[in-house]
Amino acid sequence: MYAQMVKSEATNEDPEKLAAFQARIDAGEKIEPKEWMPEGYRKTLIRQIGQHAHSEIVGQLPEGNWITRAPTLERKAILLAKVQDEAGHGLYLYCAAETLGVSRDELTEALLSGKMKYSSIFNYPTLNWADIGAVGWLVDGAAIMNQVPLQRTSFGPYSRAMIRICKEESFHQRQGYDIMMKMAQGTPEQKAMAQDALNRFWYPSLMMFGPSDKDSVHSAQSMAWKIKINTNDELRQKFVDQTVPQAEYLGLTIPDPDLRWNEEKGGYDFSEPDWSEFFEVIKGNGPCNAERMEARQKAWDDGAWFREGLMAHAAKRAARKIAAE
Amino acid sequence: MSGEWPLWEIFIRGQHGLNHRHVGSLHAPDAEMAVKHARDVYTRRNEGVSIWVVRSAAITASSPSEKGPLFEPSNSKVYRHPTFFDIPEDVGKM
Ligand SMILES: [Fe+2]
Numbered sequence: 001m002y003a004q005m006v007k008s009e010a011t012n013e014d015p016e017k018l019a020a021f022q023a024r025i026d027a028g029e030k031i032e033p034k035e036w037m038p039e040g041y042r043k044t045l046i047r048q049i050g051q052h053a054h055s056e057i058v059g060q061l062p063e064g065n066w067i068t069r070a071p072t073l074e075r076k077a078i079l080l081a082k083v084q085d086e087a088g089h090g091l092y093l094y095c096a097a098e099t100l101g102v103s104r105d106e107l108t109e110a111l112l113s114g115k116m117k118y119s120s121i122f123n124y125p126t127l128n129w130a131d132i133g134a135v136g137w138l139v140d141g142a143a144i145m146n147q148v149p150l151q152r153t154s155f156g157p158y159s160r161a162m163i164r165i166c167k168e169e170s171f172h173q174r175q176g177y178d179i180m181m182k183m184a185q186g187t188p189e190q191k192a193m194a195q196d197a198l199n200r201f202w203y204p205s206l207m208m209f210g211p212s213d214k215d216s217v218h219s220a221q222s223m224a225w226k227i228k229i230n231t232n233d234e235l236r237q238k239f240v241d242q243t244v245p246q247a248e249y250l251g252l253t254i255p256d257p258d259l260r261w262n263e264e265k266g267g268y269d270f271s272e273p274d275w276s277e278f279f280e281v282i283k284g285n286g287p288c289n290a291e292r293m294e295a296r297q298k299a300w301d302d303g304a305w306f307r308e309g310l311m312a313h314a315a316k317r318a319a320r321k322i323a324a325e
Numbered sequence: 326m327s328g329e330w331p332l333w334e335i336f337i338r339g340q341h342g343l344n345h346r347h348v349g350s351l352h353a354p355d356a357e358m359a360v361k362h363a364r365d366v367y368t369r370r371n372e373g374v375s376i377w378v379v380r381s382a383a384i385t386a387s388s389p390s391e392k393g394p395l396f397e398p399s400n401s402k403v404y405r406h407p408t409f410f411d412i413p414e415d416v417g418k419m
């Protein structure tokens with residue numbers, strides 16, 4: 001998902017304390033920053049929330065690419081508002097991670113050094129306006145699938161950030177689908193562009209949920225801690241079941257010849273994405289990895305004088321105020 | 326130096342998982358006493374699971390006269406609400 005393949009950290013602490021902690025989680029209590037928590041819980045959360053935050057921030061790049069070229073002023077204002085929301089999502093999540101004892105700069109540096117990851121999906125290019133529709137519809141759609149259950153996660157600040165984010169996500173998906181409707185009902189060329197965008201974003205969207213983790217020990221620990229609520233396969237299935245009728249309504253074809261309704265399971269059978277491609281993208285070899293990291297590095301470097309300047313200004317004003325008192 | 330106890334703003338988390346909410350203020354000589362007072366003043370009926378206290382002097386508030394410039398710009402950005410987009414019901418919840 002926005003956090004893919006997050007390894008859980010082993011924990012070796014007092015078994016009694018661990019049991020009491022687990023009992024609190026099982027009882028549906030929220031864990032708050034200053035309360036005792038296993039080291040593994042804390043580290044896993046920093047990794048997951050941090051990766052989620054990085055994804056929100058890096059995720060602005062493929063969409064930001066089209067702000068200046070949106071087809072109308074209204075579409076431009078809408079896309080700008082959507083990308084602005086994503087910046088906000090990044091900030092909510094960084095703040096939630098910071099309550100666990102990691103600093104904002106540490107997280108940024110871990111992203112820039114490649115120590116921390118962001119979602120694989122943002123390493124794919126947005127080639128034309130239809131892609132902006134596909135991203136809102138599919139990518140935000142997949143993100144919502146994951147974020148809705150995370151509103152119930154056990155860590156208070158993460159849960160509250162998710163509640164805020166989910167309230168804002170519906171707009172994102174709807175503006176994307178609205179673009180797709182316009183394109184699909186447009187000229188044959190426009191409809192072909194919409195189909196092409198769906199073709200290119202379908203499998204990368206399925207990859208967002210990560211490879212099957214039904215046998216993963218990391219996943220089992222995270223689920224026990226309610227850091228993870230559903231398996232990757234469950235969420236992927238839900239996403240496909242929700243999205244296929246939406247594609248049908250648009251008159252577009254899901255690029256999967258093996259897609260069919262399975263009456264018995266009450267869901268669609270569908271093809272797995274190419275997981276070797278996924279692992280290449282995660283390793284840094286996707287079509288846009290280098291470009292994305294360059295953009296983040298440049299923003300960090302170019303912003304340094306500004307961050308430092310404002311701090312210097314604040315220090316000067318504080319000194320002046322003290323002198324005046 | 327005045328001997329009057331400073332003012333504190335009190336925030337209570339009503340239930341596990343919720344945000345702390347501002348409930349009022351009180352005077353206390355220091356933070357520890359402020360927490361104790363807040364317990365007595367604001368949670369006598371078990372209204373909370375956690376208390377935050379912040380010196381009132383440490384709070385910077387926007388002024389009422391800034392209401393227009395601060396909040397009016399979002400009035401024209403109706404597209405931030407999901408209902409702005411007409412999505413047919415046949416496609417399911419979105
Ligand atoms: Fe987001």
Ligand SMILES: [Fe+2]
Binds near residue numbers: 086140143169172
């Ligand atoms: Fe979004």
